[in-house]
Amino acid sequence: MKLYGSKNSRSIRVAWALEEVGATYDYERIWMMKGQGQSPEFKAVNPAGKIPVLQDGAMNLTESGAIILYIADKFPEARLLPTELAARGEAYRWFFYAITEVEPHLWAIAQHRFALPEDKRISALEPTSTWQLARALRPIEKFLGQREFIAGDAFTVADIVTTHCLTWALSAKLEGPGDACLAYIGRMKQRPAYQAAMARETLEAEKQEAALGS
Ligand SMILES: N[C@@H](CCC(=O)N[C@@H](CS)C(=O)NCC(=O)O)C(=O)O
Incomplete structure (x- = not known):
């Protein structure tokens, strides 16, 4: 590969x-x-x-x-995907939540900050995307306050995309990741x-x- x-x-x-x-x-x-x-x-x-x-x-x-x-x-x-069906459903849930509910706001902010050609950027959109991002991160913060991994008690594909979105938000200096998210990022970054x-x-x-x- x-x-x-x-x-x-x-x-x-x-x-x-x-x-x-x-x-x-x-x-x-x-x-x-x-x-x-x-x-x-x-x-x-x-x-x-x-x-x-x-x-x-x-x-x-x-x-x-x-x-x-x-x-x-x-x-x-x-076992990046659990074999047990309900656990697998939970992993899919958080995998797609990161990709479809969190990432689009990060991407919109990046596009209008630097990724789009200058004449296509609309900086006035950033406060709306920032607000949407903070709202989308709230359930993640809540669940991570109760769990070691986003989808339950084992590492899954969902942790990869969730961690990536959270570190993306931090590197873009965006508000949203709370204490539970920060502790989670720290744990994930320890993984060999x-x-x-x-x-x-x-x-x-x-x-x-x-x-x-x-
Ligand atoms: N939905 C795609 C997005 C891929 C994407 O936009 N990649 C960026 C880098 S992170 C890229 O190659 N951008 C170059 C471009 O848009 O021309 C994925 O998740 O793989």
Whole structure:
């Protein structure tokens, strides 16, 4: 398998899942700021020019959520998805909650701060997105006050996307993550797989920057 990704992007979700299941994988850093997302070579992998992409044999799988679920299915022994049906439903619930209820507000803020072309940005939208984000984080804060993991008593795919969204909110200096969320982030960051994924993305970025010059 090969992961196309970059530091400080959604590819950390996939690298983390791969490390949790103990997979070995190649990694190609796609340096977006240098326009590599739009190169013909990368567009042959993902015509949308976006990361992450997981290449497995002839398949180039896009969408970080789909990729994580694929990894969970490919390595069932790692139990990133519980086998018991109700527990699995709870993991799906929080997985999709992060992706559909939390992430869109983070993404809207990022787009209107820097990701969209300047003439398409509307800074007046930020207070609305910030308010929606804070509202969406409230149930997460409540549940994390009662549980070690977001979906119950075991680590699942839902923890990967929830942690990523919460750390995204913190790095964007947004209000919302409360004490229970902060304690949870601290616990998740202690996981060896999280640390290995961060180290891999940092190393690959440094190698590329040394080779190409920053
Ligand atoms: N829904 C997609 C979003 C992918 C995405 O937007 N990735 C960003 C990096 S985190 C990207 O490649 N942006 C480049 C662009 O939009 O041209 C996913 O979760 O994988």
